[in-house]
Amino acid sequence: MSGKTVVRGELSVPGDKSISHRAVMVAALATGVSRVGGFLHAADTLSTVGMMRALGARIEEVSPTELRIEGLGLRGLVEPADVIDAGNSGTTIRIGSGILAAQPFLSVITGDRYLRRRPMGRVIDPLARMGASILGRDGNRLPPLCIRGGPLRGIRYEMPVASAQVKSSLLLAGLYADSPVTVVEPKRSRDHTERMLAAMGAGVARDGNAVTVAPCERLDPLVMTVPGDLSSAAFFLVLAAVTPGSSLTVRGVGVNPFRTGILDVLRGMGADIRQVGERVEGGEPVADLVVQGAELVAARVGPEEVPGLIDEVPILCVAAAFAAGRTEIRGAVELRVKESDRIAAMVDCLSSLGIPCGEYPDGLWVEGPAGVSPAGPCDSRGDHRIAMSLRILGAAAGVRVEVTDVDCIDTSFPGFQPLLEGLTR
Known part of the structure; x- marks a missing residue:
């Protein structure tokens, strides 16, 4: 695709x-x-x-x-x-x-x-x-x-x-x-x-x-x-990464090493993502992220990688739908108890759009590149990351993907929809 x-x-x-x-x-x-x-x-x-x-x-x-x-x-x-x-x-x-x-x-x-x-x-x-x-x-x-x-x-x-x-x-x-x-x-x-x-x-x-933390009398x-949220940036990084010819810079993003697992996996899939202008603000590492669109290949994400990208798995599934081969994510049982059961939610939605995928008890797989065939509304289950991932999927594929309960996006990313529309207009 x-x-x-x-x-x-x-x-x-x-x-x-x-x-x-x-x-x-x-x-x-x-x-x-x-x-x-x-x-x-x-x-x-x-x-x-x-x-x-x-x-x-x-x-x-x-x-x-x-x-x-x-x-x-x-x-x-x-x-x-x-x-x-x-x-x-x-x-x-x-x-x-x-x-x-x-x-x-x-x-x-x-x-x-x-x-x-x-x-x-x-x-x-x-x-x-x-x-x-x-x-x-x-x-x-x-x-x-x-x-x-x-x-x-x-x-x-x-x-x-x-x-x-x-x-x-x-x-x-x-x-x-x-x-x-x-x-x-x-x-x-x-x-x-x-x-x-x-x-x-x-x-x-x-x-x-x-x-270890010691008892304390005073803070x-x-x-x-606060640096920009890498979890929020990930939606737009994936959008640009899966669309050849794209070039996007996301300014002032936190790149704490225990949060950057999504960048490592995307790079392993062939995404061209660079960190420029690295600096430290408030004790947290920050950089501008520059991504160029490319053809991606599938990835295997193991349990040791999951803690560093647990919130980004839904949008990683979108990248997987555009990548050549079967992407597998294991050791992610934590996703069952997020704002929704994100494993079940993503598999249900991707399946309804004609994208080959399936569940494991502790993860899921997605086969790409796949066509996107909307067949009715996708249920976000009130989960902001599911809703935003589906919006990005539709934008990247150039098709309208209807999503229920998109108001939940405001729990983490007010202004997401206008920003997306401005980029893809």
Whole structure:
């Protein structure tokens, strides 16, 4: 399948979603005033803002992308007067649970109908081992969560599956524990939380795949500019990469080495992607990404690569549909418990469009190059990354792909559709 769209020009993408979430949380725990520029002003990150405001933090929107946050100190949070609404944000509820578990009060946190289906046992279980009291639906597995905070003890926790959200939750809880907390990952995941805490004066140490945080009395204020989100840039990188003749520059993207797995895989498929103007901003590596369209070949993505591209698998499936051969992705069972079951969602949608593909228990395969034959609306399942991936697929193939519930895109990338239309007009 040869793409019919030629993409040329340059663009910027919104601030990194993962970093924006974490910056708001830790700044609210700091002693003093923090300033966060480049903040992703989207539904998910605003859920985190709402949570920290409910806990007493004063957060001022200087502009849609700049926040001034008056931190309350680690022990200055107050009991929320109402149920905390995390909306669609798994990051808000999972990482936030680590903070709430350490507070000397009761809190209840819930979310929308999609979030209330997402399993929370992976964060509840280790927090309970630290001494937290957390109750949820379905045998303490699903939200809403009722958290009775209190004294926590340090633990060494070996994670069965790499998850930056679970790791971050435990590290933030560890700031309050009576002894150090060590989290051992089977494969290293994104390290934004560790970078921020270290920059704010917390005692953070790493030994191989183990990261330890020491109990802390005070965090210094945070001053940083959030880099552009590589997960958001990936949609446009793939669009340009699969359409020969295209040339696109995406400015100011975060290239944290634990987030760039998608770039490595695309390059292995034959994509021409260069990093230029590399620099460090707020402790995070940043670069401009320049991509030229090319003919791609299939890839095999193994379990060791998945943590570095877990959020990009849906758009990688789009690249696979244009690549020659069978692309296989294994060791990605984490995708079953994202905003949707992303394995099932992508296979259902690609199959309905006539693209050969199939599921494994822990992954999927896609055969290309394939024709795209729209046969009715594709169900996004309320998942922003599924919806955006399908939009990119249609644009690259030069056909109209109808997608349900595209409003969910605003949870991570407001302005995505106008940006796409501007590039492909």
